[in-house]
Amino acid sequence: MTAIGTFVSFEDLSFEEQQLVDVAVGGAAASARHGLCFNSDFPVGAGILAANAMGETRVFGGSNVENDWFPPTICAERTTGTQAAFQGYKQFRIVSVFCRKVPGGSPCGLCRQLLVQFGRDAILLNIVDHDRNVRKALVGDLLPGASVARIAFADLSGDEKNLVRRVNGLKKRAHVPYSKRPRAALFICENEKGVRRVFSGVSDDNASYGGSALAETVAMRSARTAGFARKVRLVVTVDDPTSVNPVEGECLQVLREFGADAPILLVGPDRSVVHTSLVELLPDSFGPEAL
Numbered sequence: 001m002t003a004i005g006t007f008v009s010f011e012d013l014s015f016e017e018q019q020l021v022d023v024a025v026g027g028a029a030a031s032a033r034h035g036l037c038f039n040s041d042f043p044v045g046a047g048i049l050a051a052n053a054m055g056e057t058r059v060f061g062g063s064n065v066e067n068d069w070f071p072p073t074i075c076a077e078r079t080t081g082t083q084a085a086f087q088g089y090k091q092f093r094i095v096s097v098f099c100r101k102v103p104g105g106s107p108c109g110l111c112r113q114l115l116v117q118f119g120r121d122a123i124l125l126n127i128v129d130h131d132r133n134v135r136k137a138l139v140g141d142l143l144p145g146a147s148v149a150r151i152a153f154a155d156l157s158g159d160e161k162n163l164v165r166r167v168n169g170l171k172k173r174a175h176v177p178y179s180k181r182p183r184a185a186l187f188i189c190e191n192e193k194g195v196r197r198v199f200s201g202v203s204d205d206n207a208s209y210g211g212s213a214l215a216e217t218v219a220m221r222s223a224r225t226a227g228f229a230r231k232v233r234l235v236v237t238v239d240d241p242t243s244v245n246p247v248e249g250e251c252l253q254v255l256r257e258f259g260a261d262a263p264i265l266l267v268g269p270d271r272s273v274v275h276t277s278l279v280e281l282l283p284d285s286f287g288p289e290a291l
Contacts, residue, residue: 004106004284005126005137013134016049017125020096021132023047023061024125027076028100031063039066039073042291044105046076047096050089050118057093060084077111085118092119095139097126099290104128104135106284109253112142116245143252144283145244146266146276153271163235164271166198170215171237174202178209186235187219189228189258196231199223216251220258232258234265234278241266241274252282260287 010018027045030036037043044064051057062080066073077097084092095115099105104126107115115122120140127134153164163186170184183203190196201219206212216236223229234255238246246266255262255278264281266274278285 002284003104003135004141005124005135007128008134008136010132010134013125017094017096017123017134018132019059020047020049020094021098021125021127021134023059024076024096024098024127025100025132027061027063027080028098031065031076032100036063036065039068039070040291041101043100044076045098045100046080047094048080048084048092048119049094050084051091051093052088053090058084058087058089060089075108075111077107078114081111081114081118090118092122092139094123094125095119096134097124102290103130105290106286107142108286109143109249109251109256109282111249112139112282113245113249115139116143116249120244140244141283143245143249144281145242145246146274146280148275150241150268150272150274153273156273160265160273163265164267164273167235167237167267168271170200170202174215175204178205178207179203179212181239182237183215184237185215185219187216187223187232188235189223189232190230191226191228192230195228197223197226197228199226199228214248214251216247217254220251220254229258232262234262235267236264237267237269239269241268241272246274247281249282252278253286256282256285256287260285 024045024047028043031043122139125134171182174182187199199222201215262278
């Protein structure tokens, strides 16, 4: 898997960038010192330089904060980003991340989604070693779009036309009273005996917002529950299959647990499609081998 960004030594960073690197390293140390990563023993720190509406800038820092119930765990990038946004600093300029045990580990899909919300054009500094050297990129590089052109429905194979019809037919079942964005997904996979099945999912909004589930996640977890987790393929309806970030970061992170290179078929409102993959939409991803 190709790493995102260009190597830059600590000495060649600007003063502001060096400051952000130090904040992220300090955040990881605090996570370990205060026992905040008590399940994973995987301390992570983050730093964000952000601006408010008046152009004033401020530096924020944070660490991962784990929970006995895994889903409420908050990664370092999100603890830091939400602090900044809460105080009105919603224009992220520079983001730094440090995984102390595995330097160079990239943000997870959930953190990527928050970071692009407030700073797609921000500089990303992924600290790659204990000498504080970095790979330098843009936050937007974390959740790009597909690289190939869309294909009209009329030009699809018979099998793919059936998949498009089937996934579009599911959208009417979506429960989306708050988001108003119905989505549907098919997750095609095999079990250990080589039996192949298709699992369906639709978006399921929740009044708490954070408790909502997107179609892709519903389908994938249904498959996992049934014991189907091999040779996977995701088919999902999207607003625009040619846009950046067509699939939400958490869904991509869930898919990552099935492997790093799953094929994905993006289905647009006009039934045109784009063929892509997890490795393209979630490059340099964080997976189980990093722990």
